[in-house]
Amino acid sequence: MxxxxxxxxxxxxxxxxxxxxxxxxxxxGLAALQAMRQPKVYAASTSxxxxxxAPRVLxxxxxxxxxxxxxxxxxNKEYYATxxxxxxxxxxxxxxxxxxxxxxxxxxxxxxxxxxEKARQQAMQGMDAVGLLQSRISVVPVxxxxxxxxxxxxxxxxxxALLSNEVAQAYMAENLALRLRTTESxxxxxxxxKAELEKASQSSELALYxxxxxxxxxxxxxxxxxxxVTDRINSYESxxxxxxxxxxxxxxxxxxxxxxxxxxxGDDTWAEAVPGTNDTGIQELKHRFIEQRALCVxxxxxxxxxxxxxxxCSSKLAVVREDFVRSLTNVVRKAETxxxxxxxxxxxxxxxxxxxxxxxFQLGKRQIEFDNLNREAENNRRLxxxxxxxLKDIELSGLLRTTNVRxxxxxxxxxxxxxxxxxxxxxxxxxxxxxxxxxxxLLLEFLExxxxxxxxxxxxxxxxxxxxxxxxxxKSDSPRERDLFVHRQPKSSAAECCRAIRTNLLFMSPDKPFxxxxxxxxxxxxxxxxxxxxxxxxxxxxxxxxxxLDTDMRRPRLHKAFGVPNDVGxxxxxxxxxxxDTAVKSxxxxxxxxLPCGPVPPNPAELLHTQAFADxxxxxxxxxxxxxLDSPPLNAVSDSAVLATQADGVVMVLRAGKTNREAAxxxxxxxxxxQAQMYGAILNDLDVMDAxxxxxxxxxxxxxxxxxxxxxDGVASS
Numbered sequence: 001m002x003x004x005x006x007x008x009x010x011x012x013x014x015x016x017x018x019x020x021x022x023x024x025x026x027x028x029g030l031a032a033l034q035a036m037r038q039p040k041v042y043a044a045s046t047s048x049x050x051x052x053x054a055p056r057v058l059x060x061x062x063x064x065x066x067x068x069x070x071x072x073x074x075x076n077k078e079y080y081a082t083x084x085x086x087x088x089x090x091x092x093x094x095x096x097x098x099x100x101x102x103x104x105x106x107x108x109x110x111x112x113x114x115x116x117e118k119a120r121q122q123a124m125q126g127m128d129a130v131g132l133l134q135s136r137i138s139v140v141p142v143x144x145x146x147x148x149x150x151x152x153x154x155x156x157x158x159x160x161a162l163l164s165n166e167v168a169q170a171y172m173a174e175n176l177a178l179r180l181r182t183t184e185s186x187x188x189x190x191x192x193x194k195a196e197l198e199k200a201s202q203s204s205e206l207a208l209y210x211x212x213x214x215x216x217x218x219x220x221x222x223x224x225x226x227x228x229v230t231d232r233i234n235s236y237e238s239x240x241x242x243x244x245x246x247x248x249x250x251x252x253x254x255x256x257x258x259x260x261x262x263x264x265x266g267d268d269t270w271a272e273a274v275p276g277t278n279d280t281g282i283q284e285l286k287h288r289f290i291e292q293r294a295l296c297v298x299x300x301x302x303x304x305x306x307x308x309x310x311x312x313c314s315s316k317l318a319v320v321r322e323d324f325v326r327s328l329t330n331v332v333r334k335a336e337t338x339x340x341x342x343x344x345x346x347x348x349x350x351x352x353x354x355x356x357x358x359x360x361f362q363l364g365k366r367q368i369e370f371d372n373l374n375r376e377a378e379n380n381r382r383l384x385x386x387x388x389x390x391l392k393d394i395e396l397s398g399l400l401r402t403t404n405v406r407x408x409x410x411x412x413x414x415x416x417x418x419x420x421x422x423x424x425x426x427x428x429x430x431x432x433x434x435x436x437x438x439x440x441x442l443l444l445e446f447l448e449x450x451x452x453x454x455x456x457x458x459x460x461x462x463x464x465x466x467x468x469x470x471x472x473x474x475k476s477d478s479p480r481e482r483d484l485f486v487h488r489q490p491k492s493s494a495a496e497c498c499r500a501i502r503t504n505l506l507f508m509s510p511d512k513p514f515x516x517x518x519x520x521x522x523x524x525x526x527x528x529x530x531x532x533x534x535x536x537x538x539x540x541x542x543x544x545x546x547x548x549l550d551t552d553m554r555r556p557r558l559h560k561a562f563g564v565p566n567d568v569g570x571x572x573x574x575x576x577x578x579x580x581d582t583a584v585k586s587x588x589x590x591x592x593x594x595l596p597c598g599p600v601p602p603n604p605a606e607l608l609h610t611q612a613f614a615d616x617x618x619x620x621x622x623x624x625x626x627x628x629l630d631s632p633p634l635n636a637v638s639d640s641a642v643l644a645t646q647a648d649g650v651v652m653v654l655r656a657g658k659t660n661r662e663a664a665x666x667x668x669x670x671x672x673x674x675q676a677q678m679y680g681a682i683l684n685d686l687d688v689m690d691a692x693x694x695x696x697x698x699x700x701x702x703x704x705x706x707x708x709x710x711x712x713d714g715v716a717s718s
Contacts, residue, residue, distance in 0.1 A: 012445045013438065020437030024430055031429025032422065041419035044161035045140075045151035046168040047408040050083055052076060052146075080148075084139040086178075087150055087171045093133040095170035096163065103129040107156060137167055147408060157413040164411035172405045179403075183394055190391040197387055201380035208373040215366050226367065229360045236353040243346045250339035257332050292317045449661050451654045457681050461664055464508070464680030466651065467501035469531055470494050471687045483561035486534045487589045490541070493688070498538035501682055505535075505651070508679050514648035515621050517679070520631040520640040522667035526655040527684040529557045532630040535651075535682075540592035544625040547584065548594045551643055552632045553604035556597030562587045569598025574612045580619055593624065604632075608642045617646060634667035644676035651679050656686040 013020065086092065097103055106112045106120055109127050114120040138151040150168050154160035296313040303310045451457060454465045470493050472485045481488075486495045506513060519535065521528040532548060540546045549570060550558035559566040564585040568578045584593050601607055620627050629647060631640040644650045650671060654664060671678060 009442070009445070013441055016441045016444065019440055019444070020434060023437035023440055024433030027433030027436060028426055028429045031432070032426050035420040035422045035425035038420040039155055040417035041153050041155060042157035042160045042414060042416075043151055043153045043418045044157065044164040044411040044414055045149045046164045046411040047142075048148050048150060048168055048171075049406045049408050050080065050146055050148060051404040051406075052079060053404055080141060080146075083175075084141065084148065086174065087139050087148075087167070088134060088137045089174075090130055090134060092167060092170045092174050093130045093137065095173060096166045097129045097133060099170070100162075100166060102133065103127075105129075108132075108154070108159065110155070133163070133167075136163070152411075153418070157415050161411040161413045168407055168411075172403055172407075175405055176403045187391065187394055190387055190394065194384065194387050194391060197380060197384040201377070201384045204373065204377035204380045208370075208377050211366075211370060211373055215370075226360075226363055229356060229363055233353065233356045233360060236349055236356055240346065240349040240353060243342055243349055247339065247342040247346055250335065250342050253335050254339050257335060288323075289317075289320045292320045450657050451659045451661055451664055451683070452657045454683070456661070457654065457683060460661055461668065461681065463652065463668070463678065464504075466504045466508075466680040466682050467497055468656070468683040468686045469497055469501075469527070469534060471685050472530075480561055480563065483530055483533045484537075484588070486537045494534070495538070498534045499541070501535060502538040502542065505679060508649070514626075514679070516617060516627045516629065516647040516649075518629045518631050518640065518643045518647045518650045518676075519653060520644075520650060520667075521633050521653045521655075522635050522659060522663040523633045524555075524636065526633070526653055526659055528633075528653040529561070529630050531653045531682055531684050532628055533558070533561055536592050536626075536628050537589050539626050539628075540589050544591060545623075546592050546626045546628065547620055547624040548592070549620070549627060549629045550595065550597040551608065551629045551639065553597050553601055553607070553639070554632055554637065556600065558594050558630055559585075559596040562594050564594060564596060566596040566598060569596035570613075570616065571598035571601045571607060573598070573616050574607045574610055576612070580616070580623070584620075595620070605637065605639055605642060608639055608646075614646060634670050635663055638670075641670050641674045641676070644671055645674050647677075649677040649679040652681045653684050654681050656683050658685070 102108045104124065106114070106124070109124060109129060109132065111120050111123050111127075114123060133152075136153045138153070140149045140151065141147075142149065150164060150171070152160050152163040152167060154163060292313070296310070296317050299307075299310050299313050305311075305314075451461065454468075457463050457465045472482050472494050474481045474485060485492065486498050489495060505517070508514075519528050519532040529552070536546045536548045548558055550556045551570065553571060556566065556569075559569075562585065564587070568583045570583075572578045573580060573583055580595075583598070584595050586593055607613060617627065629643055631643050634640045634652075640650075652664070652667065668678070
């Protein structure tokens with residue numbers, strides 16, 4: 001919004017200040033009357049201290065149901081907000097209503113004015129006493145403290161104090177009842193859980209016992225069984241390692257014997273090279289064999305083979321040899337037997353080790369099952385003990401009747417009403433009235449449909465603004481005195497404004513100055529005739545010979561303004577009666593002449609359409625420098641549109657603050673239809689003292705009014 005528009009609204013408010021003040025006074029009076037007619041309302045309040053937790057009576061090991069972890073800021077904020085809602089709840093209000101019987105109290109219900117008992121009872125039945133009390137309860141927390149103020153409003157100050165105290169007591173009772181209800185609900189739930197957990201604990205204990213019994217874990221613990229199997233596995237593995245080492249040695253010995261046997265075919269004594277043949281028995285047989293063989297060799301040197309001694313010696317040698325060979329063979333067989341024995345022992349140990357490992361795997365599986373059963377039994381037992389302990393704590397805390405709410409100050413009756421606040425209501429009524437008055441002014445401005453300023457002429461009508469004529473105030477009420485004001489007061493602001501309009505008109509077409517000019521308006525009583533006279537006087541004062549034509553043949557007025565006869569005029573000349581020279585009348589204004597209307601004809605529009613009228617204008621144009629036609633209103637008759645087609649241009653007179661914009665637009669459309677040349681518009685009868693024009697046009701009045709006073713005093717003006 002531009003500063004110009006702002007000032008426009010400021011001027012509008014100032015111009016209509018009495019509307020604003022009137023509305024403000026009316027609204028203030030209505031507000032005061034309404035405030036004084038309202039019943040007086042009293043208030044009382046009870047101060048309560050609300051702790052987050054109740055005083056601790058039991059040992060710290062006994063935890064109450066309403067949690068102890070309440071040091072968090074946000075928890076405390078939500079807690080106190082919740083308590084405020086509890087205080088104003090329907091449950092608390094119901095306790096008070098039932099205790100005091102407020103549902104039957106006509107004074108509380110506001111029914112005491114009903115004298116008919118039956119009607120009063122029916123009205124009581126239809127009222128909600130609890131809701132009514134709720135609407136009267138207010139809770140105001142004291143900042144940075146645990147204190148809250150519980151207030152109640154009522155028409156009786158003593159009843160207000162009673163209700164406030166009763167609401168506080170009801171809140172404390174409801175708080176305790178809520179705690180007890182919560183404890184009872186928790187106790188029921190814990191009892192159910194206790195029974196379930198007790199049954200589950202017993203079942204898990206029996207399952208664990210049956211498992212231990214079936215897996216022979218009653219005498220030995222799983223850990224002992226595991227250690228025993230582990231020891232056996234370690235022993236088997238150690239013995240198996242030793243046996244496999246022994247087998248390796250025996251296999252090597254047997255392989256050596258077989259290799260030796262293969263490398264000594266036909267030699268029965270090949271086994272002498274076998275390890276282990278150096279024992280005493282084999283060595284004795286070996287010596288006997290050697291000795292017997294040596295004896296036989298010795299005898300063979302003396303005897304023939306058939307000799308009895310040779311035969312006897314050979315027989316003995318064969319027996320000794322057979323014993324020796326048999327002993328060597330037994331050594332080889334012993335080695336093979338030991339190898340077979342070791343291999344068999346290895347197989348047995350491997351089988352025992354595999355069985356022990358299988359037993360260890362089974363024991364591990366049983367251990368897992370045992371751990372699961374044992375863990376389940378422990379968990380059930382622990383849960384059961386926890387629920388049992390919590391149940392005992394809740395039962396013990398439920399026996400307490402302590403609360404976390406204490407009364408700090410009880411309510412006392414206050415006989416100073418809090419409602420209605422007459423002063424505040426009056427001030428609010430005044431402010432609202434001022435705002436409403438401003439709204440009315442804005443509405444009136446919005447609904448304003450008149451041409452009131454240069455902006456309206458240029459922006460809303462699209463016309464050139466030629467100037468304005470201020471309101472003329474004369475000492476006499478004579479119309480003639482007003483019409484000749486510019487002539488008789490040449491230094492007045494009105495005269496200067498007319499000269500400014502004259503200058504603007506001449507500059508509208510400097511290359512081809514106008515000869516004939518039609519002055520018209522959209523409707524009657526807009527000052528077109530007066531403006532026409534003013535304009536003629538201003539042009540005559542510049543030295544031009546000016547002729548005023550009174551073409552308003554329905555309501556002619558120019559002859560009255562100049563005091564000339566109207567017996568011969570335009571109507572007479574058009575019909576051929578008289579001459580132009582005799583019809584034109586001189587005036588007291590030098591260079592200004594007037595051609596009256598003449599006798600009022602019955603058909604003005606037809607006369608103006610005639611060639612005779614056109615010839616009249618042409619003839620007048622040859623005798624005068626400027627011809628100004630005072631025409632009738634455009635919206636009333638069509639005469640002005642006819643005249644506009646025969647003149648060089650048209651000037652529309654608009655009365656400031658009176659001419660309707662729509663009427664002006666219709667008049668302009670009429671001129672546009674005949675393609676008339678529009679020079680612009682003159683704003684007439686403008687009150688420069690009006691707030692709308694004070695900043696823009698008051699300088700005319702101030703400057704020229706001062707000059708006029710100086711002239712009266714004989715002082716030369718600048």
